[in-house]
Amino acid sequence: MTAVLEVKDLQVAFGGVRAVDGLSFSAHEREIIAVIGPNGAGKTSAFNCITGFYRPTSGSVRIKGLETTGKRPADIAAAGVTRTFQNLRLFPDLTVLDNVRAGMHLYGGQSWADAILHTPRFKRSEAMYTDEANYWLDFVGFEGARGVPVRNLSYGQQKRVEIARALARKAELLLLDEPAAGLNYSEKQQLLVLCRRIRDLGTSIVLIEHDMGLVMELSERIIVMNFGREIAVGTPAEVKANPAVIEAYLGKDDEGAQSNGDA
């Protein structure tokens, strides 16, 4: 199995605070990995380093063996990473279809000249964008109007749109930041199924999630973080049994409160 994502002792610090402090892990093809840990453990910071929104203080990130440390997000996305955000980051005033089309920016090979002259290639690519956008919306099981601004949609629907947008990117690696947050039970079940179907497309998934039920059922490997460090890794069963993990979660709360930097 070749590694889609390799993270080697990644470090990022804000001022004095070490948000991520020597994190290493790797994700393989068709693998679903969960990153868990108390608030402020540095999970999202790690995501932001991998996707280039934060510049790591040290350490390295490789996508499909390609060194991407410190590159700008767009280039990393081009290298084959796609993500969702902890708190939705859609384009509120644009229509659902447009939001999904955003994921396809790197495809279609339509130049501005094509656009001005309305060349056949323009017409073809526009049709392709629309069809694929609809395809992915169907894929994530989005019902409802697709021609209206997303700001008019319910939270659950918006979450689906964001995932559809990420999928439209057709990347080998999908990073989901708390996909289940704010979803009700049945929605979570649908999410579970959806994630498996995505994996079956040949995409590896790394997700940050607080819902243990979901994590335990979905992921093949779990990485437990605390204070920016990896304190445990293994199958759900192993992790459940790991005393360090239990301490991290049930242990003195104020520790969790002290640490911050999970921005």
Added chain:
Amino acid sequence: MSENIDVTLAPLRVGPPRSPISRLLESRLIGWVALAAALLAPFVSASPYSLNVMTTAAIFVLLASGLNIVVGYCGLLDLGYIAFMAVGAYTAGIISKSFELPLLFTIPAVLVMTILAGLIIGAPTLRLRSDYLAIVTLGFGEITRITANNLSVTGGPSGIFGIPGLLKIGGLDVENPAVLYYLTVLVVSLFVLASARLGRSRLGRAWRFVREDEDAAEAMGIHTYKVKLLAYIFGAIWGGLGGVLFAAHLSAVSPQSFIFLQSALVLMAVVLGGMGNMRGVVIGALVISLLPELLRDFASNRYLVFGLLLVIVMVFRPQGFWPARGYERERATVDVDPPAVATEQGR
């Protein structure tokens, strides 16, 4: 968080056009009607004055449609847009005068110069927050004007005069106001169409993504910096050609024509009409350029009236006369009009 001037681009009009009027207004028909009106106007009145005013208005429409790319599509507040027009006008004027060339032949040079200007202004500043971008563009605008005012190659304060016409082919003399007007209308409508089409393309969407949320756009592999720079360059080209027409129209270029007020007026046209919606922008441009003429009878008080009107319009219609409609056909198939921009064709 964002460099968008318009984080709060408040709810657009949603859903399909309902009333028959708005359906008519947003069909392709309206573009043709507008063009027809423009072409027929001279049959109503062809006095030098009315031709002059109409030509000026047409040029102003071109400028507005160019600024709309920068501000309306991409959300970059530019307070010095007129500088691009200045670059275009001066380049055209100087070259055509020193080589006795018809203005038409100066266009390649103008394109080079304006694109250069776009890069020079854009490259160092596009990383700035919108408010700083605003003041920096304003600064560039002033620098351009003052430099033109101080250099001798630009004719100093009195500028360049007696610029040859666009073109002279045998009998057809483009210096004839009527001919010039029609030529201007032709060029302008082509460029309005072009920028509308750009707005409905992959690049146009990328501009909107950047306007709405840069980080999300980056995460989807959109190189926001390049995209912004492209917006600037296109805006610059539109402005530069506006400058060429301006030079052809006045046969003179002088610094007073490029004061900050002019930039402000173009911006007003864009916002007043409805940012991002090419049709609205065209209307806004017509209003802004024609209103002061219509208010001439108020003589010195016309700017008072103008100012009050601006406030009133903004208070009652903050989205502009004709904001973009956040709507596209469901399950649209081939040659769909993509979203938000569905209304944006100058055709």
Added chain:
Amino acid sequence: MRIGTRKTILLGIGAAMVITTAGCSGGLLSSGSSDATSSGPVKLGMVVPLSGSSAPTGAYMKNGAQLAVDEINKAGGVLKGRKLELMVEDEACDAQQAVASANKVVSAGVVVSVGGYCSGATLPTLPIFQKANVPMIIPAANSQELVKQGLANVFLINGTGKQQSTTALAFMKKSGFATVALVDDNTSYSKDITTETQAQIEKDGSVKVLLNTSVTAGESDYSAVVGAIMAKNPALVYWTGYYQEGGLIINQLKKAGFTGKIMVADGSVDPSLAKIAGAGAEGVFATMTQTPDTIKGAEKWIANYKAKFNSDPGPYSTQAYDAVRVAAKAIEDAGSTKGADIIKALEAINGFSMFSGPLKFTPEHTLTSGGFVILVIKDGKFILNSVQP
């Protein structure tokens, strides 16, 4: 559906065609523009600043011209009883607006233009009046550029920058100012005079230019230029801009303890200059074509002006007044309102008396003598200086 649309469009266009071309007069298809009619009032066009920072002067000129029009009409008008009619349009010292206004008056069928104050804004209007072959009698604008265009229909009845510079230089030599600082406000009119003066001084060689700099109009603090002048400490400062800034610069120079003399050009000759400059204004010289209160026997004229507009005449009231009278005279002599004839008549005029003296145009359509004199401020009023070049 698309096809249907196309049809409707074509129909629409066709219909519109018919409607518009039917009832309309000024349209492309209708025959020509309404040119000089042989009866009814004779229209004179005046494009001057009525808004913006030069608005005051525009008002002075408008009044001056109106005064002349009324007098002439009272005396029976021109061409056997046709009345004169003055059409004033705003130019705001902006090229674009000037062009619009020029086109407007041309479209209205004026036979002579008697406007033109800001050179920068007047220049682009020349081709418009020329194409319409309307003679221009320019009362105020006097940039060398206007002359350089060498157009047959352009006549300047204000001295040119060149003539003003000559007078200035002559005065400097006569009153023995060895060193001078030239300051302009970076506008066409003002820079024109400084460049001319500098050139002539260099040619002449008996006076030394220590400083030639510009300021930005519309500001309040000119300490920078004041500092520069103090550093050079010339015997004379020649300010060629308008009075708003002129007053401030004089005031700030005096505050800074400048001991040399100050001279201003015609753009600064205005009652308010002394008010703005305060005490410092006393003894400030000016190069100016004569103003009513410096001309003997103008009291009556001033009285009329006051009676009509209950305000004092300002700069260029007289020139505007004369412009109208010259226009009337030319029309009368030509016996027609045809541009060509009027131009001939204008060129033929000899010894027609104006405030600036008897009128005779040079081949390049400027005054033979600029009629510039040196004024000096005494008790806050401009009066003829005892020493004249």
Added chain:
Amino acid sequence: MTQLIWDGLFVGSFYALIALGYSMVYGIIKLLNFAHGDIYMLGAFIGFALLTSMGGIPASLSLVALLGVLLVSMLLTGGVGVLIERLAYRPLRGAPRLAVLISAVGVSFSLEYGIAAIAGPNPRAYPVRLEGGVFQVLGARVSLPQIVLMLIAAGLMVALNFYIQKTSTGRAMRSIALDANASLLMGINVNAVITRTFFIGSALAGAAGVMAGAYYGKIDFLMGFIIGLKAFTAAVIGGIGNIKGAMLGGLVLGFVEAFGSQWFGGQWRDVFSFAVLILFLTLRPTGILGERVTERM
């Protein structure tokens, strides 16, 4: 040299007074209040009206009278500022920011040409002049009026700074600048604070107007435009939204201009100033004291 520094300092303090208004308003509602420069003009004209209505004032009392007029004009301009906010800006809360910007431009036009319609387009000479002895300090010409005015300006700024830092309203302002919604939830009466902000900002600009009138002696209805742009620039240099930054920015701009026109001649001064601004912003994109905005994701 010292002369340049002194001149720069003096002009700079004017810029600073006006920049403060820009910066405060921007900090609170993120609006570039283009009409602000015209409030300065308005202040000058109100002062003019008051002084002329008083009739002749003996030169000895001119300073006292001026201080009185200064206060009254500040109150009036402050009031006008509040009025403008109510009529032209508040209805646009939550509308696109550009809409408010255009509204501001409209207000600017209305003020300029409204005054032109009332007081006439001709520039007016101020009835009261601050005259006073000139003396040399380290080779710089310093005049008594200059010192008086700078003391007034400094006093106003210190007072404002105290107000912002120490009073509850000041704290409210700062909190709104950070996050309006959160402040609302914290039970801060946002509207009241915004009103106060406009009042203070406009009052300061009005004061600057009166001072300018009394010192330079000439006022006209367009006097606010250029200095408005300058103050805006100053506010940005200092880091817009930051009070101390605005003051600093004003002084910096004053220096830059003084030296610019010294080195390159008057006609290149503004080019130099703006070039410095641009260079500066590209190197330090948040202004001198502006805080970097770190976004959460």
